[in-house]
Every structure is written in C-alpha cells, then in structure tokens.
Amino acid sequence: MHQPPVHVEGIPAANAHAHHPKLQHHFDTMEQQAEASTLGMWVFLVTEIMFFGGLFMAYLVYRYASPEGFAEASHHLNVTWGAVNTIVLIVSSLTMALGVRAAQTSAPPKTQVFWIVATMVFGAAFLGVKAIEYADKFTHHLVPGPNFIWEGKHPAAAEMFYSLYFCMTGLHAVHMVIGLGIMTVIAVMAWRRQFDADYYTPVEVAGLYWHFVDIVWIFLFPLLYLIGGHFIE
Amino acid sequence: MTADTYNKMFTMHGVVMVFFFLIPSIPAVLGNFLIPIMIGAKDLAFPRINLLSWYIYVLGGLFTLTAALSGGVDTGWTFYTPYSTAASNSHVITAALGVFITGFSSILTGLNFIVTVHRMRAPGLTWFRLPLFVWAHYATSLIMILGTPVIAITVLLVAAERVLHMGIFDPALGGDPILFQHLFWFYSHPAVYIMILPAMGVISEIVQAFSRKNIFGYSFIAFSSLAIAIIGFLVWGHHIFVAGQSVYAGMIFSVLSFVVAIPSAIKVFNWTATIYKGSVSFDSPMLYAFGFIGLFTIGGLTGLFLAAMGLDIHVHDTYFVVAHFHYIMVGGAIMGYLGGLHYWWPKITGRLYPEGWAKFAALMVFVGFNLTFFPQFIAGYLGMPRRYHSYPDEFQIFNVASTLGASILSVGYVLPMVYFIWSIVAGEKSPADPWGAKGLEWETPSPPPTENFFVTPIVTHGTHQYAPSKGVGIV
Numbered sequence A: 001m002h003q004p005p006v007h008v009e010g011i012p013a014a015n016a017h018a019h020h021p022k023l024q025h026h027f028d029t030m031e032q033q034a035e036a037s038t039l040g041m042w043v044f045l046v047t048e049i050m051f052f053g054g055l056f057m058a059y060l061v062y063r064y065a066s067p068e069g070f071a072e073a074s075h076h077l078n079v080t081w082g083a084v085n086t087i088v089l090i091v092s093s094l095t096m097a098l099g100v101r102a103a104q105t106s107a108p109p110k111t112q113v114f115w116i117v118a119t120m121v122f123g124a125a126f127l128g129v130k131a132i133e134y135a136d137k138f139t140h141h142l143v144p145g146p147n148f149i150w151e152g153k154h155p156a157a158a159e160m161f162y163s164l165y166f167c168m169t170g171l172h173a174v175h176m177v178i179g180l181g182i183m184t185v186i187a188v189m190a191w192r193r194q195f196d197a198d199y200y201t202p203v204e205v206a207g208l209y210w211h212f213v214d215i216v217w218i219f220l221f222p223l224l225y226l227i228g229g230h231f232i233e
Numbered sequence B: 001m002t003a004d005t006y007n008k009m010f011t012m013h014g015v016v017m018v019f020f021f022l023i024p025s026i027p028a029v030l031g032n033f034l035i036p037i038m039i040g041a042k043d044l045a046f047p048r049i050n051l052l053s054w055y056i057y058v059l060g061g062l063f064t065l066t067a068a069l070s071g072g073v074d075t076g077w078t079f080y081t082p083y084s085t086a087a088s089n090s091h092v093i094t095a096a097l098g099v100f101i102t103g104f105s106s107i108l109t110g111l112n113f114i115v116t117v118h119r120m121r122a123p124g125l126t127w128f129r130l131p132l133f134v135w136a137h138y139a140t141s142l143i144m145i146l147g148t149p150v151i152a153i154t155v156l157l158v159a160a161e162r163v164l165h166m167g168i169f170d171p172a173l174g175g176d177p178i179l180f181q182h183l184f185w186f187y188s189h190p191a192v193y194i195m196i197l198p199a200m201g202v203i204s205e206i207v208q209a210f211s212r213k214n215i216f217g218y219s220f221i222a223f224s225s226l227a228i229a230i231i232g233f234l235v236w237g238h239h240i241f242v243a244g245q246s247v248y249a250g251m252i253f254s255v256l257s258f259v260v261a262i263p264s265a266i267k268v269f270n271w272t273a274t275i276y277k278g279s280v281s282f283d284s285p286m287l288y289a290f291g292f293i294g295l296f297t298i299g300g301l302t303g304l305f306l307a308a309m310g311l312d313i314h315v316h317d318t319y320f321v322v323a324h325f326h327y328i329m330v331g332g333a334i335m336g337y338l339g340g341l342h343y344w345w346p347k348i349t350g351r352l353y354p355e356g357w358a359k360f361a362a363l364m365v366f367v368g369f370n371l372t373f374f375p376q377f378i379a380g381y382l383g384m385p386r387r388y389h390s391y392p393d394e395f396q397i398f399n400v401a402s403t404l405g406a407s408i409l410s411v412g413y414v415l416p417m418v419y420f421i422w423s424i425v426a427g428e429k430s431p432a433d434p435w436g437a438k439g440l441e442w443e444t445p446s447p448p449p450t451e452n453f454f455v456t457p458i459v460t461h462g463t464h465q466y467a468p469s470k471g472v473g474i475v
Helices: A030-065 A067-074 A079-104 A109-139 A155-191 A201-225 B003-022 B025-038 B047-069 B083-087 B092-119 B132-164 B177-211 B218-234 B247-259 B261-275 B284-307 B309-315 B319-349 B355-381 B393-426
Strands: A006-012 B455-459
Touching: A030 A067, A030 A155, A030 A201, A030 B092, A030 B132, A030 B177, A067 A155, A079 A109, A079 A201, A109 A155, A109 A201, A155 A201, A155 B132, B003 B047, B003 B092, B003 B177, B003 B319, B025 B047, B025 B092, B025 B132, B025 B177, B025 B319, B047 B092, B083 B092, B083 B132, B092 B132, B132 B177, B132 B218, B177 B218, B177 B261, B177 B284, B177 B319, B218 B247, B218 B261, B247 B261, B247 B284, B247 B309, B261 B284, B284 B309, B284 B319, B284 B355, B319 B355, B319 B393, B355 B393
Parallel strands: none
Antiparallel strands: A006 B455
C-alpha cells in the first residue's frame, strides 16, 4: 500500500470562474451554499420540534391523568378567537409562500416587500388576538398562581391545563415575535434588491421558520381549544 | 465545611463539569478545528454560527459564575423537583438559565457539524471514506440536536415554576416530579454519549496512527457510533429505577441498557484487534488511548451492574455509581480529550511539546485517576452513600486513598497546561506530519493556512492508508 492517501493536486482553491457577490469564501458554488443554508434551517426546526416536544409530552401526561378536568378547563377558551387566529396564520403562510415565490422569480422589490409585509400584518394580527385572549384570562382569574379561581369540578387539573396553555401558547407567541423580527430584516433586504432568482436563500429559510411556527399552532389549536366536544352541548 | 457548603460544592462541580467541560470539550476544541480539515473543506458550513455558539457559551458561563459567586446552588446538577422548584433557597434560576443558554451553544455546534458533514465534503470523499473521528462527531451531533432542546424546555419550566408558580412538576400544585426526571434524563443520559462518543472518535484515530494499521472493522466502528446515539436515547429510565417507575418500564429500560453496551464493546474489541500485531509505538497520545481502553472497559462493565435492576437497588446513590460514571467521564472522556489534545497539538499550534514530560503526565493521570476512583467502587459497594458531607469511620481508608489519588491526578492535569503553554513560546516547530500519521489533516502545513488547504483535495481512497488490518478491507 504505497499509494498516497489523497491526490492533493486537485482543484485550485481560488476557483477560476467568476464569483457571485453573495458567495461566501468557504463554499465552492451557490448551490452548495443554498443547500447548506436550507439544511441548516431544517436541522434547526428539528431542534424546535424537540423543544416544543417537552411541552407536548407534559400535556399528554396530564391530560391522560385527568381528561375530564382538561375538557372542563378547555371550555373556558374562546373557540371563535382561536379559529380566527388559525385562519389568520394559514393565510400568513400563503403570503409567505408567495413572498418566497416573488423572490425566486426575480419579481420587483415592491412585490417582494408587499408579500413579506402582508405576512407580518397577519402575524401581528395573530398576536393582537392572543393579547385579547390573555387579557380575558387575567380578568377571569384563569392565570395559574395565587389568583387562580376555579368553580368547576376539577380545580387542580384546570390549573394544570392553564399552566400548559400559557406555557405552550406563550412559547409559540415568542416564536411569532422572533419571526416578525426576522421578517423585518428580510423586508429591508428585499427593498434593497438583495434577492433574485440566483440568490433568495434568506427568504426561503425565513419562510421555513415561519411555516414551522404556523404548524405548531395547527397542533395547539385543537389540543387546547377543541377538546371535550365544545359543539355537542 | 458545612453540609450546605458541601451541597453547593458538589452541585457546582457537577454543573460546571457536565455542561461546561465534558460536553463541549472535544467537539468545540478539536471538532471545530479538525472536522473541516478532515473532510477537505475550507471551514465549517456556518463560521459565524460557530462564533455565536462561543459567545453563547461564555454568556451561559457568566450566568453560572454569577450563581456560584452570589451564594451557589444546592440542588445537585440534576435540579430535581420539587426540591429545586419549591424548597431550595439557593440561586436555582440563575444556574438553570446558565444551563439553558449553554444548551444553545451545544445545539448550534451540532447543527453546524451535521450540515458540514453533509454538504462540505471534498470531491471523492464518500461517507465510508470519512475518518472515524468525523463519524463519531456526526453521531454526537445527532444527540446534541435531538436531546438538548428537551433539557432546555425542562429547565425553562423549572424556572417558570419558581417565578410564576405554575405547577408543572410540583406535586403540591398538582404536578408530577417524575415527569421532570423523565424529561431531564431523556437529555442527560444521551448527554453521557455526547461526552464519550467524540472521545471514542479520538481513540479510533490515535490507535490507527500508533499501531500503523488501518482500523479493524471500519464500518462496524462507524455504525456503532450511530447505534450508540440511537439506543442511547432509549435507556434514560435506568436513572429512575427506584423513583416510582413501573416495574415493566424498568425491565425494558434495563434490557435496553444492556443492549447499548454492545456497540460500545464492538469499539473496544475492534481497537484491540487494530493494535494486535500492529507496529505499536508508545508516544504520549497512545498512552492516553491505552488508558482510555482499559478505564472505559471498567466503567462500561460496572455500568452493566447498574443496568441490572436488582443490583441497582443495592448500589443506587452510592459511591459505586460515582466511581462508575467517573470511569466513563474522566477515565473515558477526559483521557480521550487529553489524548486528542496531545495528538493534534502540533497540528493546531505548529509546535512540538516535550514528549518526556507528556509521558510522565499521562502516567500521573492514569495512576492518580485509579487511586482516586477505584476505592470508591469498594466504598460504594459497602454502602457509602453519595452526596453526604460526612461518612462513617469505616470508610476513612477509602476516602484517604481518593484524596491522595486526586492530588496525584491534579499534577497530571496541571503539567500539560504548563508544557503546552511553554511549547507555544519555545517549542520546536512541527513538520506537517510529526507522527508519520495518515489522513487529510496531516497533509497540510502545521498550523494549517486560513482556508485549511492551498488546493481543494480530491480524495480517491479511504482517508487512512496504513497497513490493512487482516480480514478487513475499507476501500
């Protein structure tokens, strides 16, 4: 085995072909850079699933321990507001996808910014509704802690339900706020003509994050608002 | 030392050693540097995220330091509820936030490694030509990204419970402390593999270089890393055999804990087979590798004692457990870290350290370590419980031996620090390949240029080309 392990006379480090201005020095091609960024976001979203997973696990354990208590507590959530918010988020995902599409097809900056700002408006609307709901819980003494008052049959389970409600929707809302921050940056970048068919990875990656946060809500809405047959009564 | 002070001391020891040393040491120090070189890349996929993870680590460290200086934490590194949420008056929130923040540095490192290995390999460097160090880090990264978020949300809930009185884990508020233990160990057992897998990767490299032989059973070692990462996620229940888990759950966790020993044993046997009939030289990195193989074997085999439910009830929460995991953590992970540091130090700094002193330090570490921790197996088996600030007179002899051993061990740890620093200032310049080792990292100058290679390498063989181990072919 006298062969050299590697042939080092390969590709010169400084590639002969012209660089795209957005190509970072440690990548060889734009495709490699885009693939690395999107894979990075997907891996990050896996960590996010595990992050929320801890809360879903707690939800599972305590709902299994007291299904009636959870159903009873769930009745005090406002299904209408929850449903409105679900629709708002789904529409925001649509505008987000259209924003990515706009960058991908080298649409004029005005179009790109329009879709991103529309996404942000829907995101802000979601947070506004959430604020109304939270305020309502405060006035009705449904916030866990010393001021929690429950007149139903399962006060302990109800308090647990509201602990989880605030933890889960609170963590989700924090992600929405972070998403709005990211979208602000993306909107500014789009306005400055940073994105076109050759380079739109930041919009795409931010979009992945946005869709993920929406999907979390798609799970939260039924688990928190719709259990125990609201509509049967 | 009062009982309270003692509690705070062992808590800080655990928190700092686990979250701030054992978990980041090899991936951050050696992995960040070597993975790009070993795969023929110019850098990790996300250099700025790499830097961010360092800042996050420092920030988490500052939180923990604040907790320590402002009075300490007395919950043990495990932050068990309800003590940590309802009873403890110490600085739990600050320390928990320190752990939470540092977790993100770990997540970002894992994310960076995974993307780098997937997307940045040099032309021709297929998966099964990757050095085993890279495989080990890939498996480690999987644990980092899947496990760390769970501990993050768990300590966040502990903090929320202390601040907002939400009763997720506090039985007085309707919560279940066992849920905390499940969530905690779902991360913290795999975290053991975050600590040991990179060390195993280091040993796989060293054993080949100083036996002048290709690894015996390359793909078995590669897949055993993945197997450890996967099975390692299914054994957390062996930490709560006596905490109120059902007997059937206990039995399953017990069996799975035995199963995870198989891939570990595969590695030990394959290293031994690699050394067998090799042209072995006893340079300092190899001394650490020998130490690792022996001590890890003892640590692993005593792990089987603990995985057996009946025996675990006898030795649960005794010094036997303490000795067991120190054989894995110190005898394994730190031996691997020191071995790797000695092996790649000339590559990283471009300087040679005094080999004679290095051999002496390796010997000190080995002797000191065994003298410290072996007596604890006996004391623990005889019933000395852990986490008590005093012990009955009959255990005096074991504790004196441990103290003596720890003193010797400290010499072994301080020496490398001294001669490493000396080598940077006055050490002889290192050639590209001071060991006559094979692999991409030895083909570029020491220290490597900013972009690691002057030309992007094209790989046509497995990255190690020593004499083949009999009966195996790795391309």
